[in-house]
Amino acid sequence: MGRQIEAPLSCEGRFANPPRQPAVGARTSLLWMETADVVAEELLYVEAELQDVQDQIKALLDRQEGLHKRQSELKALLEECEASKSTAQVDSSVATDDWSADFEWDSRAEDIRFNVFGISSYRANQREIINAVMSRRDVLVIMAAGGGKSLCYQLPALLCDGVALVVSPLLSLIQDQVMGLTTLGIPAYMLTSTTSKEHEKLIYKSLEKGEGELKVLYVTPEKISKSKRFMSKLEKCHHGGRLSLIAIDEAHCCSQWGHDFRPDYKNLGILKIQFPTVPLIALTATATYKVQVDLMEMLHIPKCVKFVSTINRPNLFYKVHEKSSVGKVVIDEIADFIRGSYSKNESGIIYCFSRKECEQVAKELRERGISADHYHADMDVIAREKVHLLWSKNKLQVIVGTVAFGMGINKPDVRFVIHHSLSKSMETYYQESGRAGRDGLPSECVLYYRPGDVPRQSTMVFYENAGLQNLYDIVRYCQSKRNCRRGAFFQHFGEPIQNCNGMCDNCAYEAEVKELDATYHAKVIVSLLHEIQENDQRATMLQLVERFKVKIKELGGSIQPVSDLKKEELEQLIVQLLLEHVLKEEFQHTAYTTNSYIALGSLSKLVLQGKKSVMLEICTRRHEDGMPKSAKRGRMSGLEMKLDELRKELSSSNDGMLPHAILSTQQISILSTQKPTSITHLQKLIGKVKTEKYGKRIIELIEHHLKSEQVDDDDVPGAASGSKTEGNKKQRKKHTVVIESSEEEQ
Ligand SMILES: Nc1ncnc2c1ncn2[C@@H]1O[C@H](COP(=O)(O)OP(=O)(O)OP(=O)(O)O)[C@@H](O)[C@H]1O
Ligand SMILES: [Mg+2]
Numbered sequence: 135m136g137r138q139i140e141a142p143l144s145c146e147g148r149f150a151n152p153p154r155q156p157a158v159g160a161r162t163s164l165l166w167m168e169t170a171d172v173v174a175e176e177l178l179y180v181e182a183e184l185q186d187v188q189d190q191i192k193a194l195l196d197r198q199e200g201l202h203k204r205q206s207e208l209k210a211l212l213e214e215c216e217a218s219k220s221t222a223q224v225d226s227s228v229a230t231d232d233w234s235a236d237f238e239w240d241s242r243a244e245d246i247r248f249n250v251f252g253i254s255s256y257r258a259n260q261r262e263i264i265n266a267v268m269s270r271r272d273v274l275v276i277m278a279a280g281g282g283k284s285l286c287y288q289l290p291a292l293l294c295d296g297v298a299l300v301v302s303p304l305l306s307l308i309q310d311q312v313m314g315l316t317t318l319g320i321p322a323y324m325l326t327s328t329t330s331k332e333h334e335k336l337i338y339k340s341l342e343k344g345e346g347e348l349k350v351l352y353v354t355p356e357k358i359s360k361s362k363r364f365m366s367k368l369e370k371c372h373h374g375g376r377l378s379l380i381a382i383d384e385a386h387c388c389s390q391w392g393h394d395f396r397p398d399y400k401n402l403g404i405l406k407i408q409f410p411t412v413p414l415i416a417l418t419a420t421a422t423y424k425v426q427v428d429l430m431e432m433l434h435i436p437k438c439v440k441f442v443s444t445i446n447r448p449n450l451f452y453k454v455h456e457k458s459s460v461g462k463v464v465i466d467e468i469a470d471f472i473r474g475s476y477s478k479n480e481s482g483i484i485y486c487f488s489r490k491e492c493e494q495v496a497k498e499l500r501e502r503g504i505s506a507d508h509y510h511a512d513m514d515v516i517a518r519e520k521v522h523l524l525w526s527k528n529k530l531q532v533i534v535g536t537v538a539f540g541m542g543i544n545k546p547d548v549r550f551v552i553h554h555s556l557s558k559s560m561e562t563y564y565q566e567s568g569r570a571g572r573d574g575l576p577s578e579c580v581l582y583y584r585p586g587d588v589p590r591q592s593t594m595v596f597y598e599n600a601g602l603q604n605l606y607d608i609v610r611y612c613q614s615k616r617n618c619r620r621g622a623f624f625q626h627f628g629e630p631i632q633n634c635n636g637m638c639d640n641c642a643y644e645a646e647v648k649e650l651d652a653t654y655h656a657k658v659i660v661s662l663l664h665e666i667q668e669n670d671q672r673a674t675m676l677q678l679v680e681r682f683k684v685k686i687k688e689l690g691g692s693i694q695p696v697s698d699l700k701k702e703e704l705e706q707l708i709v710q711l712l713l714e715h716v717l718k719e720e721f722q723h724t725a726y727t728t729n730s731y732i733a734l735g736s737l738s739k740l741v742l743q744g745k746k747s748v749m750l751e752i753c754t755r756r757h758e759d760g761m762p763k764s765a766k767r768g769r770m771s772g773l774e775m776k777l778d779e780l781r782k783e784l785s786s787s788n789d790g791m792l793p794h795a796i797l798s799t800q801q802i803s804i805l806s807t808q809k810p811t812s813i814t815h816l817q818k819l820i821g822k823v824k825t826e827k828y829g830k831r832i833i834e835l836i837e838h839h840l841k842s843e844q845v846d847d848d849d850v851p852g853a854a855s856g857s858k859t860e861g862n863k864k865q866r867k868k869h870t871v872v873i874e875s876s877e878e879e880q
Contacts, residue, residue, distance in 0.1 A: 195745050199737075233263075234265070243264060243268075248821045249821040250319070252824050257282045260282055263441050264293075266439045273286075273438055273440075274426065274435065275416065276418060276440075276443065277417070277443045278446065279565055279568025279572075281419070281443060286417065287415050290379055296377060297340070297350070297351055298379045298380070300381045300383060301353055301358065301381070301383065303387050303396055304354075305515070307383075307384075308352040314544060314795055317791045321346075321348055323352070324352040326353070327515075328515050337351065341370065354398075355398035358404065359404075360398075377412050378412070379412060380412055381414075382405075386419075386425055387399040388428070389432065414435055416433055420561045420564055420565060444629060445564065445629060447568060447571065449571045449575060449577060450579050451637045451639075452567070452637070454583050454639065456582075457582035468484065471550075471580070471760070472531070480547070481525065481549060482533075482551065483532070483566075484553075485539075487590060491555070492510050493534075495508075496534040504531060505530050505532065506534055507533065521533065522539075525545070528782065528793060537562070546794050547573050548572065549570065550570060550577060550578045551567045551569050556591050559595075560607045561626075563581070567579035573799045573800060575799060585706045586702075588605070592719055593728040606713055613710060616645070618640055619639070620638050621634065636765070637761075642761075645753050646754040650699075651749060652749065653747045655750075658682060660717075660734065661685075663717070663732065672720075673731060673732055674730065674732065678708060678732050679701055682704060714735075715736050716738050716748070717734065717735045772839070773839050774803065774806045776839060777797060777802045777832070777835065780831060781802070801819070810833070811833060811837055812833070813833065820832075
């Protein structure tokens with residue numbers, strides 16, 4: 135604990151009880167001396183009493199603070215219990231249903247899963263969800279980002295007769311999904327602002343009369359709330375018994391308590407009212423209990439079956455990187471990181487705060503030789519689509535985007551997601567970073583954080599429901615120098631802690647963290663703000679830092695020396711004081727912008743009165759950086775590289791088809807281990823549809839590879855046949871890290 139220093143400002147009532155004066159009269163000096171002794175004695179006694187009272191007050195205040203904290207924890211817990219009770223009551227009505235039992239559609243479902251989607255086994259909950267939908271139940275799915283939610287409605291869409299309607303919030307997401315399904319030969323269409331009149335006619339005809347081949351129809355929520363024409367066609371489709379199911383993807387957008395509320399999603403409740411007998415499946419990666427209850431109410435699905443899976447993404451390495459205040463330095467570091475760890479054109483995403491920043495970052499990365507382009511809502515649709523397609527086909531390494539890019543984007547082999555600036559909440563960060571490693575292979579999520587970015591973000595979110603609270607949660611995640619990053623996600627989403635396995639910076643590397651007593655600094659900051667407010671002034675974080683430095687110089691002679699804090703550390707302290715309610719942010723609008731000012735928070739008095747100490751964690755050194763080598767994926771084998779080239783070649787000769795849709799990374803890995811040389815064997819590994827389309831080329835390539843291996847073996851004197859392949863296999867195994875809990879196609 136640090137020393138207690140007199141607060142620079144006086145506290146209320148400091149001299150409220152001055153010592154009583156002795157009576158003056160014709161007394162001798164002896165009497166005066168005796169009186170002085172008595173007074174001194176009483177003074178000592180009173181001072182001791184006062185100290186005692188002070189201690190008690192401090193203890194009480196500490197207790198009060200603790201109780202307040204516990205009170206809000208308990209309130210939140212109670213809310214969760216009530217929410218789960220109400221959903222449990224709902225769920226109890228279906229408790230007797232066993233969704234993993236045998237169903238009549240089992241073999242057809244297996245056939246489509248494997249032969250159409252090329253997926254060799256279900257992931258956790260997928261089969262059960264599909265069975266519930268097929269049993270015509272309403273379903274709520276909470277499943278991790280990249281967990282495989284799409285299959286849960288796409289497969290039933292193919293199993294059922296008629297058309298499945300999918301509501302999805304973003305154009306980019308819809309394009310991505312339609313592109314993926316078309317590649318698999320599934321008749322999927324979208325009805326959005328970009329749909330041509332010709333296509334629109336075709337879709338409407340199909341809805342109205344059941345003509346044509348429409349199977350899955352994607353729309354944005356605006357279509358439901360704003361287009362009467364569309365709704366009337368949908369009704370006709372329903373009356374004809376051809377509306378098979380309704381899926382609402384990214385369903386958290388319905389709830390005001392969710393992190394990405396969209397007003398048009400609020401009107402989706404109409405769907406269940408208009409089509410009560412059609413099963414509705416709502417899917418999201420992020421929904422707290424509160425959001426789940428909200429969703430069930432808003433979508434009118436009180437009796438839905440709920441499937442909740444873990445949010446854990448064991449293959450993602452989470453890291454917070456200290457961000458320099460010099461823009462060029464940040465870009466240099468990002469460029470070095472990409473060049474150093476991802477020199478083989480591995481895909482990545484960089485999230486930026488603003489559209490202008492996206493363009494700037496992309497341009498500066500290009501200047502440093504990295505193939506990058508920007509993506510944001512100000513670009514016209516064609517330009518955006520072009521960038522997205524180039525990236526999807528691995529012809530562009532990095533997309534630098536705003537939040538407009540990402541929700542549900544399905545590129546499985548994104549190896550890194552960098553946040554150039556802070557996200558606005560834990561949910562947003564979980565979703566955006568969750569774009570990485572959807573193929574289950576090790577991938578990195580790096581957030582560049584500097585406390586100076588907090589006011590930038592807070593001016594954007596303060597008017598949102600719980601906007602500041604959400605922002606401060608992610609800020610707490612960033613400020614922490616010791617706590618497990620993964621643990622912060624579990625805590626936030628109310629899930630029991632699971633082992634991180636060293637897959638975050640704080641767990642992987644021990645940082646040298648100095649704990650500094652910053653109580654005095656905090657007192658000076660609080661006093662300064664008193665002065666500022668008394669003079670009817672305001673101070674931004676930057677101005678406060680500057681004034682602090684001046685103040686410390688002024689006070690310098692009269693106080694014991696305190697350790698100097700650098701500008702960034704002072705900003706870190708101010709942010710910590712915001713998180714601890716010693717300070718708060720206030721916002722003021724000008725004609726052009728909104729400014730954040732730092733003001734006194736509810737606990738500022740405690741600091742001033744010396745009843746609250748403030749400790750600051752300063753990271754002096756981190757021994758290493760980045761994902762540990764042991765967690766990184768080994769280099770591709772020769773055959774894997776050849777198969778990768780083949781899928782790229784097939785992708786460019788089949789316009790619109792994405793390389794990973796031709797062969798997924800897992801399939802390439804399986805093929806390179808099993809080396810099938812017959813169509814029958816190949817079909818067992820990648821399914822019928824892909825074998826019919828690309829089987830001949832794949833077999834040719836594998837045979838050619840085996841022959842060249844044989845030649846190499848023959849060239850090695852004394853090498854036994856097959857021994858080299860074996861050797862390669864062993865070597866590869868040594869480099870490859872298998873992430874246990876990702877149930878990939880192995
Ligand atoms: N059972 C499975 N086995 C292997 N891969 C699968 C399986 N199910 C889905 N996938 C693949 O996992 C990836 C992610 O799937 P999907 O896009 O459905 O994720 P999601 O849950 O919708 O994530 P998000 O919340 O980010 O939208 C896709 O490449 C998909 O093909
Ligand atoms: Mg999705």
